[in-house]
Amino acid sequence: MRQLDVKCLWAVPLGLVLGMAASVPAAAGTVVDAINSRSEIRCGVSQGTPGFSAPDSAGNWKGLDVEICEALAVAMFNDKSKVDWISLQFSQVFPALNSGDIDLINRSILKTVGRDVDMGLEYPGVTYFSGQTFMVPKALNVTKPQQLNGATICVLGGTGTQATLNDYFREKGFTYTPAVFEDQDLMYQAYEQGRCDAVTTEPPILASRRSVFQAPGDHLIMEELISKEIVGPIVKHGDDEWRDLVKVVLWGLVALEEEGITQANAAELRKTATKPEVRRMLGLEGELGKGIGLRTGWLADVAEKVGNYGEIYDRNVGPNTPLGLKRGLNALWKDGGLMISPPFR
Amino acid sequence: MTGQSRGTGQWFSTGKAATVFVVVLASVAAMMWLLFDGVLALDFLVAQANFEVSDTLIRFSSTDANARAIAAGILNVVVVGSFASVLACVFAAGLTLLRLTGQSPLVEMTRAFVDIIRGVPLLLQIVALYFSLLALPPPSSATPVMDCLLLTNRGLYLPMLTISGIECPALAGFRVDGGFRISIEMSALVLGLSVYAAAFLSEILRGAILAVPNGQWDAARALGLKPIRTFFLVILPQALVASIPPATSVFAGVYKNTSLGIAIGYSDLMMISNSIITITGRAFEMMAIVCIAFFIVNYSVNTGLTLFHQRLLKRYG
Structure with a gap:
């Protein structure tokens, strides 16, 4: 056992060097060249957000974000099937884009100045404008964000949504207990089971998730928005x-x-x-x-x-x-x- | 680290210590070179985190630095790992005793339990535990157990000992005030990790007990010791000493497996690091920090248990 431990240690510096080699993008060949040579666009989509990107009963990806990738495939190859769908968790998308595993992210990620300017990302355009709000069970008798002081709120970790939620409660001087999730599916399941009083993101995503709830009618998406959001595909800076x-x-x-x-x-x-x-x-x-x-x-x-x-x-x-x-x-x-x-x- | 291990005899030979030393040196050199080269940067550590963490043992808010979030994450790993390790020992002792009773239905049931726990992936067990806890009632409709214990799908609220006596949790608006709260994420993780480790530990311990030569029983009987006293005074100490080396890897596994907490929304080091990565884009630096942190935790656990074993060997061996 100890022998094995020590041997495995060699992997540390080796991993460091290999890791760097993988994370520093190869200089030769642009994304467009790579796409042309494999005749396929690698489109990074969600893990299943009905209406935006989700597989249908036959396993075909459907949704607004999906059709944007299909439009790209038609523009490049006159064939909308020339897309490789890569379904990713939120925390995986930026590393996947940076390492070249995907050509673009197309899964409802909010545009912020920081991401565009400091994180080496580019937002070539807008697929929809939105804002952030909350969904609550109707039984809670709450209709406005201002009534959520002290609530437990489900939110996806590391997202712009989490930062906005935080800004809002700080500005109002409210307290809240965050229930931070890594996995979207788990978060909405936990919300449905009452793990939190409210779940927060943009109304389209909330509507999408609510549409597959057991009792969609029991949940209210608040009208009042607590932020402005711009959503569109993301590509790597520098191409x-x-x-x-x-x-x-x-x-x-x-x-x-x-x-x-x-x-x-x-x-x-x-x-x-x-x-x-x-x-x-x-x-x-x-x-x-x-x-x-x-x-x-x-x-x-x-x-x-x-x-x-x-x-x-x-x-x-x-x-x-x-x-x-x-x-x-x-x-x-x-x-x-x-x-x-x-x-x- | 290496100086200390050189002095401890057979478990740390000079060769191994030198290997560890060279590898650590090479890693540090590689990191320094990358840092110096500007490929890596650590300035994000002092930047404001801008995210909240659900479960922290030190005070943390979104205006604190990323470094503090990482510290909270490491602390979560250490606390959950230690808590689960201690619980695992208790469970393992129980399972081993049940197994050694010789009562056929009890033995069969224990064996089946251990086999199932060892045969089903830990991740599935933790997720299953989490969903069972999610099925608990929300705070508003939870009935207190013995007036002082609230089991809800937000967390387990336990009575807390304060200067003025025992403080019971009570419902207040959206939330529960007073008492000591353990989130259901942490509960599911600790329980899952400890039961899983206990299944392996009990098998190690049982094997070690059976491996103590029969002659020891005979010798003790010759000295006039009763079977129960023989077991606790003669057999068990020898078995415990023998089971520490194999158990060490189980305990190391407990600490490493705390990273499965991410699957059920527990804010362990992995989740916090993912949040930092998505906000700052510093994926490589964060992964290096996580690796180093886990290595240090595991190395400490290994070294601690090895030293403990050395001491026992000197005393009983």
Whole structure:
């Protein structure tokens, strides 16, 4: 036993050196080159957040975040199946991105200045705007965050959500007992069993989780938000080509909706479009995106195979889904929301 | 560390001590080089943590430094590990005695219990224990046991001894005031770890007792000792001494396995380190700190038990 202990010790310096070698990204080859050579995008999704990223009964990943990755695959390969879904716990996502195990994170991680600037991450765009609030059992007779003084609150460890929760109670001079979890599934199970009085995160995620509760009707998602949050995919800092590619696809999805281009009419418009902006978007004029290696007509393919942002939203989280989320801040700018794309020229 | 181990005879040969020394030196040199090179940085240790920890034994709030959170995590490992180790010894003694009674149904049941505990992964046992504790009533509808003990799904509230007498936990609004609270996460972890270790310890102890030569029984009888006295005065001391070396690895396992607490939301060192990693992005530094911390804890446990064994050998061996 002692002999073994001592022998294993050699692993310590060896591990140090190997660990460093693995965590320092290889200089050669960009993310885009790597994706092209394996013909597959490695998309880091959640462990199952219905509406955003969750496998359906047949094991196929479905959701808003999932369709963003599919749109990327269509833009690059004209085939939305060219995605390798990598399901990760929150604490694993940043190490996985840094080590190159995944090309992008697409699982509802909040944008903060610190993450963008100090942590070597880039947020190429926005998939939804939100804020943070609480879900409580209706039996608790609590409807506003201000009534939660002294409560036990379930929260995911190390998240921006945890920091916001903390800021809120500090600002109000309230006390709370945190019940910090590492695993999302376990946290919501524990909440359902009454381990905490409230659970906190953004309303879309709460709605998503509530939709699979045993008695969704027994739980209230508070209307009042305690923060503003911006959510979108995350890529590693320092690879402009890949970041631009993700960025232009996100813009493209919004621009498609702005111009009323849908899955249904895209094929027709590809032949008949006369408006210059639409012709440029669909690849009938100009070569937008060629600079980062996208082929002519990539956005038209995205429109045909995935659809525009509004369609993706409505299909996965909109009013007619179990999540039933209104567009709100996520409507187009011309409808009073915050979604906007620069002109395609 | 190495100087001390060189003097302790057969368990620490000079060669092994030198190996440990060289490895530690090489690791430190590698770390220093990486730090100096700017690849690693430890400034995050003094930065404000910005997260809360559910279970801490030292006062910790989100405005404290990350280093304090790490200290709280290490303390949690030491306390949960020690608590579980002591409980494991108690359970193991009970299991061993039941096993040695020779009463057929008792022996069979104990054997089955030990086999099941040893055969099912510890992680599953801890998660199962956690879900059973989650099924306890919430504080608002919990009925106090003997007026002074509240078993709820928020935690086990025990009476606490204060200067003015015994203080009983009582419900106050959202929470319970007074008394001493052990969270259900910690309870499940300590219980799971101790029962699991006890199953292994009882087998080690039983083997050691059976391994004491029969001649010892005969000799004691020849001296006029009754069987019970023979067992406790002659057999058990020898068996205990013999079972310490194999038991050492079980105890080391208890401390290492505290990291399974992460699966049930216990704020052990691993969870705290994950929080720090996701907030600061300092994954490599944190993993190194966690490794070093666990190594120091385990090395201390090993060394302590080895020294204890040496002393017993000198006395009885």
